[in-house]
Amino acid sequence: MDDRALLEQIARGDTVALGLLYDRYGAAAFGLAMRILRDPGAAEEVVQDAFLNAWRRAATYRPDRGEPRTWLLSIVHHRAIDRVRGSAGQRSELDLADAPEPVDRADVWRETWSGLERETILRALAGLPEEQRVAIELAFFGGLTHAEVAERLGDPLGTVKGRIRLGLTKLRTVLQGQEVC
């Protein structure tokens, strides 16, 4: 059963399907939460919260907004970041899913990218200039705002914003190249 069918089953109230989703992505979810929170107890709570959230909201999942895995890991990321920032329950950032309408090109890439190996993503990230990679990692896995990243690195705010954008754009270019090959 593919992930979307699994999520459909979950939306029908099937806890067995929820167990299967956990078997597929529980370790990825826990790894992501651990990377951000660095505390097994807190990570466990965030993962539990995220899976129960997925359970409650499975019927609101929109296939055109990305893969179920991405949807689930996004919830984990949100929860973990909120926890780092002490802002649980407060929307502190834009949602990946907040784009008001699907953008075809991005969606196509999203679709093809979902098949990318994790190793490929790691290699592309490692291939970025150090200062771009560090800024991206501090923001995404450290839960820091860009102002906090700038403060941590001792760089001007504008520089950090630019590095993050350049780094993501470069990742995109590299990974698109990978995909075409």
Next chain:
Amino acid sequence: MSERNRSHETIEDLSGVAALRALTPDEARFVAAHLAGCASCRRQYVELAAVAELLLRVPEPVEPPAGLRERILALAAQTPQEGQLADPRAEGTRSEADRGETPPTGAPSAAAPPAGAPPPEAGSPTTDGGPASPEGTDRPPAGRPAGREAASARPPVPLAPRAPRRFDWRDLGLVASLAAALFFGYSSLRLRDELDARSARLAQVEPIANAAARGRTAPVAGTDAAPQIHGAVAEIDGRAQLYLEQLPSPPADRLYQVWLIPPGGQPIGVGVGSPGEGGTQTIPLDRPLAGMRLIAVTLEPAPLGSEGPTSEIFAAGTL
């Protein structure tokens, strides 16, 4: 330079940070407002956000602690799901309770569908959720009690005798609600209709319905204090649950506490809960029903309840 262009530049500048969710709340609102009306900035943002999605897979997978899977599944079985038929009256309070919880809702654009009105989806189990459906305001026991405000903000909606209602087939609560339905005069024909209408799920329903026959169930009814309450207690394989409908919303600092009373003994607190939408609540009980004579429900201080009952009894049943 026009206001519009300056705005474009700022957004372009922030698009990478936005994609990584590293904006402050104020900046996020500013960016969202701009993206809602600007297709080119939106495209750029979505492209970078798609890259950020890939980063979610960067951390090394780590085997989660033993027991987490089981706990999630057990909690899910107790957690109502949100359906497609959102009650528009519920929207304000629900988004309040769920703020910041879930990526797929809360799009910033007025052009986007309202968060509480996702498009109907064929074959969903919850499209039959009528006004009396629990709408996910219940929190699992380990969660933050965020649903309480939402629940207490809304009075329960009276159940019309023929109003469509939703069963959670996977839940022991079904057993209790079946028992309640039979006891309180739902015709078996109507139950049959409901089962037939869900023929795809019959295979799952029947073992549970059979369990009702082999397990232990008893009706629970409202007292003079709240005569509209009805429900039942069910125990299958040693797990007991109390299922109640039409519970009045408790005051913010109170919740319902369930007591089991042995013959000639003192009441033993066995669980607490607060009704979700429609006043529906399933409360797992801490101990089996064996050796108990009565079950009773009182209103006690949140969040833990009391050592012994301090209010009048709102619902009770004989075991």
